[in-house]
Amino acid sequence: MNTIAILAAAAAAVPLSAAAQVPAQPVAMVDGTILDVTAVGKTSMTPDVATIRAGVVTQATTAEAALADNAQRVQRVLAALKSARVADRDIQTSTISLQPQYRYGENVPPVITGYQASNTVSVRFRDVARSGAILDALVKVGANQIDGPSLSIDKPDAAEDTARTDAIAKARARAEVYARAAGLRVDRILSITEGGGGYQPPMAPMPVMAMRMEKAADTAIAPGEQDVTVTTTVRFLLK
CATH class of the missing domain: 3.30.110.170 (Protein of unknown function (DUF541), domain 1)
Structure with missing residues (x-):
């Protein structure tokens, strides 16, 4: 075997991975x-921002009546927010629910006695100092459930x-x-x-907090x- 053939055979015997290795960087x-x-x-x-959930919970003997009463009260809540100059972008529907109410007894199936409707909106107040007064106004027009506030920057x-x-x-x-x-x-x-x-x-x-219609102070x-x-x-x- 000549010298050129020997070199070619030696090169073929080198693993591909070793031949492809890149020299380490210093x-x-x-x-x-x-x-x-x-x-x-x-x-x-x-x-400088307060976020509060304001909701209306209503009960009636039928689902239709519970939702109808709830819708009227929520419209008053939204109108009060607009009157307080809360921007539309700061008012967002959070949850809407309708739940049957049951009466339970021993050894008898539960009986539906009525329905409870709930509608909650998330409200951002960019003037934190005014948010308390606005909450009082919401209670006056029918809001009977309030969660918060969550204060943020x-x-x-x-x-x-x-x-x-x-x-x-x-x-x-x-x-x-x-x-x-x-x-x-x-x-x-x-x-x-x-x-x-x-x-x-x-x-x-x-x-x-859950607020009722009557209040003693602002x-x-x-x-x-x-x-x-x-x-x-x-x-x-x-x-």
Whole structure:
């Protein structure tokens, strides 16, 4: 066998996977000590949106009568919201239900005694200070079930940026502590990674009250403050 044939045979014997391998890229070496610091930045804002579910529950001996009475009351509720200058985009039907009411006895089948109709709308109030007075107006026109409020921040972007700045400042301060303890100094930042956090608005109003027609005082809603947090991991180079 000549030399050319020997080389060809040797090449054919090399596995395809080995022949297709790409040379590994050289790993960049860092001259110094790497320190990863995870910090949580936080700021607080006053909620500027209140979301509340307002509903009408009615009962009658027939399903038709229960729904008809309910529809009339709901129309009054919607009219009151429009009179209070609540925008159409902030009013959304949440649930509509019709349930039979039963009378139970021993050793006898349940007997339908009537029907209960329910219609609930989700309402966003962009003027939190006025939301209590609007709720009182809704009760006057027939709303007899109210859940909420769920308070949230309409535009949290600026607050999130403030929290990011706070997170970086905390990470830098912590890195300085580690550097001094190790007899080093912070040279520069190698990378910044944002993890969990950000503003998480409440998912739905919490059922906190069911209101009746009579009331002793005006309903008041105190917005308080909500925290906005951002978590960042910062990689520092110490020398």
